[in-house]
Amino acid sequence: MAYDFQTIEKKWQHTWETGGTFNADADPGREKFYCLEMFPYPSGALHMGHLRNYSIGDMMTRFLWKKGLNVLHPIGFDAFGMPAENAAIKSNTPAAEWTWHNIEHMTEQLKRMGCSYDWRRRVETCNPDYYKWTQWIFLQFLKKGLAYRKNSPVNWCESCATVLANEQVINDGRCWRCDTPVVKRNLEQWFLRITDYAQELLDDLDNLPGWPERVKIMQRNWIGRSEGARLSFRETSTGEEIETYTTRFDTIFGVTFLALAAEHPFVEKIMSISPKADEIGEFVKRCAAQSSIERSAAGEEKEGIFTGLRAVNPVTGEDFPILIANYVLMDYGTGAVMGVPAHDQRDFDFARKYGIPVKPVINPPDGEILDGETMTEAFEGDGITCNSGHFDGLPTARAIPEMIEWGVEKGLCEKEINFRIRDWLISRQRYWGAPIPIVYCDECGAVPVPEEELPVLLPESVKPSAGGASPLASDEEWINAPCPKCGRPGKREADTMDTFICSSWYFFRYCSPRNDKEVFSKEEAAYWMPVDQYIGGIEHACLHLIYARFFTKFFADLGLSKAREPFTNLLTQGMVIKDGAKMSKSLGNVVDPDEIISKYGADTARLFILFAAPPGNDLDWSEQGVEGAHRFLNRVWRLVEENLDLLKDASGAPLIPMKDLKEPRLREMKRRIHAAIDAVTRDIDVEKQFNTAVARLMELLNALHQFRPETPEEKVLFREGADALLACLNPFCPHVTEELWELSGHGEPLAMLPWPEAEEEALKADTVTVVIQINGKVRERADFPAGLAGDELKQRALELPGVARRLEGMEIVKIIAVPDRLVNVVVKG
């Protein structure tokens, strides 16, 4: 017979809500802790990934409250985005209505989970009170010259009918949301200058010891810093200087061609003077038509076309042909590459295909002498410089810096650092997002909406369409607005902001969510920020987690906050798996959290999730595992219920310290209680291994279950154990533990009672099992008094009959003794 979790959970949820139990206010006199889980998109209902995320965060929050900290634990909704729009198109429900309905439903679900949020602080990014400040932040970027408009080839998703930022193009050029191959389009779009922060974003990763190494590595890769040199080659007929960027300036003597991207500005000039203009034009068109998937595939056949023009190597005076090549990208470096086929595989493949000479300028360190005629692949490794004038004989490690140094002195090149990360494209041709607060005027150009006129409200009547144009442009009433500068008729910016903007600063807003005067209160942010513990999925490693760092640095530079990093500790939880695959609707392997909570209760769901795997691992969903967790809670319930009288008898009696317990059985019970407290505390606080913490509590329950107290002394001890079990289990299963705590005669609720502390004296064992090895193999075990020193331990081990028998006729070489652990006898013969 199961305990009545339905009634109990409702009861305590009601108590917490009406009592504001988990509301937190800034209090400079108290140590704070900011515990945050990534806020959900209100897609309709919580899924298991959410349940896991919020179970982890809630358990930690409750633990930290009990440790005496002032804990900020807020939640909100990342409420702008495509699904609302799609739902609007499909079911003819306004996006706002759909979204707000989901928000209310999911709020109810979070409450049913027993989550300890400060609900006063809930924010929704689609709320004008919120996006007013999203727009304000955009204006600050604009003011600082960090927001700008540019016409450029941008990533376009046909299915989402909008552009995407580089970070949002994943899996070989596909849309992060719908997996559709992305194409390039030329559009005038808004960008944020995240590249201004590239170096700091990279450097500060070293100041984040609380982040998983792999997330930091992913960000380093994404930022992609490279050191090299910029140098120009003069085109012989026009005298035009064509700039290139190289990380291998030491190969400058090996340049045998120059390759331009099809979009390179000089290509137009070439067409105007070249007799081959038609042919070249056709090639350029073909390149442009290739999707970014085709163009960025490493195995793709390299194609090029001779332009008939030539350029001169400023170092050697040699001249060589200029080509246009499909493997040269316009948006990295200068869009032009110096071709060194002997030492770059791509250049090599290209040169062989088009009969361009290969000129080695580095020989391998093993003494081999390369021959450009017969080489079958490029030599890209380090070696000894050759065919390079007075630099011959230098090893690569010295050649690169020394040759750049020389080039800079001679005025041939400049040192340059390049980044792979690009400026953040934030325009979206969508309806359900924060409007970009700009009015276009024929006279004044793009004019920012004055701050006092914010928010630029999103009209709720607009019907989003599946087509390509920005839906807002179709709202005549909305789109027409006077120029804020000159008052003449103008048109509003019809694009909305990338929703990743909204989620880049919500953790600041939580600090003062109802502030209608400022983006956030400096004082409140100074107290709460940075977030001490952030919990979420790893899929945001190069998206949200970079953007949020960028915004935080920008706020610091505006003087709004001192924090230069938003998240001190990051926990990336694994996925929830079933039948070997991530839960997904298309695979039909989803388990509905509502059903689990209805059938077993929130405590059971939370316990299973935390017990089944360490938080970083993928979690294999198992209904039998859930039943196991439920069985455990029923046993806890019975342990208290069946011993209620006894527990009440013992209430109020002072605990018996270890030194006053004589009987071994009682001393052992006491030790187990405190060993459990000690281990659970360490697992939660230090190791972040919640599965083993639960295992220790299961052991404690098993021990209590077998204890069967009779004497008054035993009853006091039993009560101590039951109390410890409930107190330690409370952050995991807050409802059932709270109910049992009350039932067993405690006045005050558990939630805010101090976390139990292990008694040092009670952790020491009286006797220990020592293992006796002979030549490293376990041969005997013996219970000895704890703390025997080496010599005595050896003595007693050798006296054991089993050991003595085995050692007969053997010569003892040496004996290793580890107190309280083992004795290893090394023998010969």
Next chain:
RNA sequence: GCCGGGGUGGCGGAAUGGUAGACGCAGCGGACUCAAAAUCCGCCGUGGGCGACCACAUGGGGGUUCGAGUCCCCCCCCCGGCACCA
């Protein structure tokens, strides 16, 4: 290709260089019951032996050490990230 993270029973997973497999799931045997469920007790890495025991065993191969799942070297496999970035 480069950079990470992994590989331990039937399964999820434990193990400061010191008893490999905690805890749970599944399975097997027993008690209770007219019976079943629930519950309780016991067994549960593989092979051998009636047995106390013995051998083997943490992806494979070497090494360091009295002692290696753990440290070092080489290799295989799986997962993730990046990848024509000049």
